[in-house]
Amino acid sequence: xxxxxxxxxxxxxxxxxxxxxxxxxxxxxxxxxxxxxxxxxxxxxxxxxxxxxxxxxxxxxxxxxxxxxxxxxxxxxxxxxxxxxxxxxxxxxxxxxxxxxxxxxxxxxxxxxxxxxxxxxxxxxxxxxxxxxxxxxxxxxxxxxxxxxxxxxxxxxxxxxxxxxxxxxxxxxxxxxxxxxxxxxxxxxxxxxxxxxxxxxxxxxxxxxxxxxxxxxxxxxxxxxxxxxxxxxxxxxxxxxxxxxxxxxxxxxxxxxxxxxxxxxxxxxxxx
Amino acid sequence: xxxxxxxxxxxxxxxxxxxxxxxxxxxxxxxxxxxxxxxxxxxxxxxxxxxxxxxxxxxxxxxxxxxxxxxxxxxxxxxxxxxxxxxxxxxxxxxxxxxxxxxxxxxxxxxxxxxxxxxxxxxxxxxxxxxxxxxxxxxxxxxxxxxxxxxxxxxxxxxxxxxxxxxxxxxxxxxxxxxxxxxxxxxxxxxxxxxxxxxxxxxxxxxxxxxxxxxxxxxxxxxxxxxxxxxxxxxxxxxxxxxxxxxxxx
Numbered sequence: 001x002x003x004x005x006x007x008x009x010x011x012x013x014x015x016x017x018x019x020x021x022x023x024x025x026x027x028x029x030x031x032x033x034x035x036x037x038x039x040x041x042x043x044x045x046x047x048x049x050x051x052x053x054x055x056x057x058x059x060x061x062x063x064x065x066x067x068x069x070x071x072x073x074x075x076x077x078x079x080x081x082x083x084x085x086x087x088x089x090x091x092x093x094x095x096x097x098x099x100x101x102x103x104x105x106x107x108x109x110x111x112x113x114x115x116x117x118x119x120x121x122x123x124x125x126x127x128x129x130x131x132x133x134x135x136x137x138x139x140x141x142x143x144x145x146x147x148x149x150x151x152x153x154x155x156x157x158x159x160x161x162x163x164x165x166x167x168x169x170x171x172x173x174x175x176x177x178x179x180x181x182x183x184x185x186x187x188x189x190x191x192x193x194x195x196x197x198x199x200x201x202x203x204x205x206x207x208x209x210x211x212x213x214x215x216x217x218x219x220x221x222x223x224x225x226x227x228x229x230x231x232x233x234x235x236x237x238x239x240x241x242x243x244x245x246x247x248x249x250x251x252x253x254x255x256x257x258x259x260x261x262x263x264x265x266x267x268x269x270x271x272x
Numbered sequence: 273x274x275x276x277x278x279x280x281x282x283x284x285x286x287x288x289x290x291x292x293x294x295x296x297x298x299x300x301x302x303x304x305x306x307x308x309x310x311x312x313x314x315x316x317x318x319x320x321x322x323x324x325x326x327x328x329x330x331x332x333x334x335x336x337x338x339x340x341x342x343x344x345x346x347x348x349x350x351x352x353x354x355x356x357x358x359x360x361x362x363x364x365x366x367x368x369x370x371x372x373x374x375x376x377x378x379x380x381x382x383x384x385x386x387x388x389x390x391x392x393x394x395x396x397x398x399x400x401x402x403x404x405x406x407x408x409x410x411x412x413x414x415x416x417x418x419x420x421x422x423x424x425x426x427x428x429x430x431x432x433x434x435x436x437x438x439x440x441x442x443x444x445x446x447x448x449x450x451x452x453x454x455x456x457x458x459x460x461x462x463x464x465x466x467x468x469x470x471x472x473x474x475x476x477x478x479x480x481x482x483x484x485x486x487x488x489x490x491x492x493x494x495x496x497x498x499x500x501x502x503x504x505x506x507x508x509x510x511x512x513x514x515x516x517x518x519x520x521x522x
Binding site: 013016019020023024027028068069070072096097099100125126127128131132135146147151183186187188191192202203204206207208211214215216217223224225226240243244247248251252255 | 295296313316317320321324325328329333378379382383385386387390391393394461464465468469470471472474475476477478479480481482485
């Protein structure tokens with residue numbers, strides 16, 4: 001058996017080990033590779049940056065713990081930015097399995113930034129219906145969420161003063177890991193009730209959302225851990241995503257090398 | 273450090289390592305973690321749905337606020353349960369008819385508007401503009417930087433891919449060239465999607481490894497180190513037991 005044939009039949013656990021080491025070593029010994037900001041991530045940042053104090057920012061955390069590594073850093077970075085700009089943050093989720101995680105994220109960031117529940121932000125929690133929730137919110141926010149996540153009546157909360165429906169939202173961002181997510185928010189929310197919106201998503205979903213970005217249906221897009229790292233760089237608060245970028249680059253390089261080697265070995269066996 | 277955080281760290285570390293043990297081979301530790309994941313997910317969803325829907329959106333508004341109109345959706349929803357009684361299972365059709373009718377009515381116009389009309393508009397807009405009094409005017413100009421080459425690439429991509437999936441005409445002669453161009457664009461799209469998928473999967477691995485590194489801290493009692501030893505030890509024992517078992521007869 002030639003070297004090429006032996007390499008093509010290599011135990012796949014060796015590949016797992018290589019990828020594992022390429023991920024682990026940069027996490028233990030980071031080198032701080034530069035991060036270039038893409039226009040789609042900057043668009044979300046610029047829009048929030050341009051919003052006047054007290055504007056209503058809706059953040060829909062449409063994911064559950066299985067997408068936490070990619071979307072948790074995005075949510076944390078966006079919330080830090082919104083709180084720093086003194087925006088009124090209205091958070092919610094369309095995913096029942098993500099309710100606890102969403103509450104944990106917003107409570108943690110609010111505590112870090114010294115923001116007060118119901119005055120500076122509110123977490124509405126989850127309501128059943130998926131896309132129907134968005135349509136209902138466009139008609140009346142208080143019938144969709146009569147109480148917030150902690151059971152307090154939403155009517156009369158200081159943070160929701162002057163907010164009756166989605167038409168009163170100045171900017172919305174959906175961090176989606178699937179359906180319902182960014183697309184649902186565009187189709188049943190922005191397109192119908194005419195508010196500006198951006199999106200954040202997992203890496204798997206990003207290619208499918210670029211057509212919406214190009215056509216201006218969403219004004220910006222934060223894609224995967226890479227997008228989160230770009231946003232962390234923009235707000236000058238380097239967190240989990242930036243820390244993971246060295247590992248991401250190293251694993252990508254390893255995969256490129258492995259793909260090239262496999263092709264070389266494959267063509268070598270064909271020539272024999 | 274609170275006791276809840278320490279227990280959480282040990283549970284998260286253990287389950288992560290048990291799941292990762294599948295990379296070596298299928299084993300009972302992986303199965304334990306897998307079944308726990310499914311069970312906890314379903315249990316959490318049931319409890320949250322019960323609390324939000326039945327308690328906060330149905331029971332409290334009806335009993336405390338006397339919102340009797342809510343009984344109408346409750347009645348329609350209850351008809352769904354008729355499927356479990358064969359004699360009256362036909363009643364559930366009314367509930368399904370309502371859901372399908374409302375769902376389709378809401379989704380079809382919005383989806384056509386957002387995903388077809390808006391996308392078609394964006395595909396042709398840079399090439400054709402509506403000028404008052406003149407109608408549709410072809411506006412693309414190679415010398416004008418505003419009308420970029422991307423516009424033409426997208427138009428060629430959309431039309432050639434659509435033609436590739438048009439099977440009423442044989443893909444021969446000039447049609448073959450157009451269909452091949454469509455395949456070329458499809459391959460690029462698949463490559464981009466696969467690249468993003470790899471990035472996403474690596475991000476998940478980075479997320480778990482970041483947590484494992486964090487939980488190796490002494491303040492948590494170093495669960496990563498202890499549970500890694502336990503997992504490796506268990507895998508060694510299991511593989512020895514498999515080797516010592518006689519092969520099945522047959």
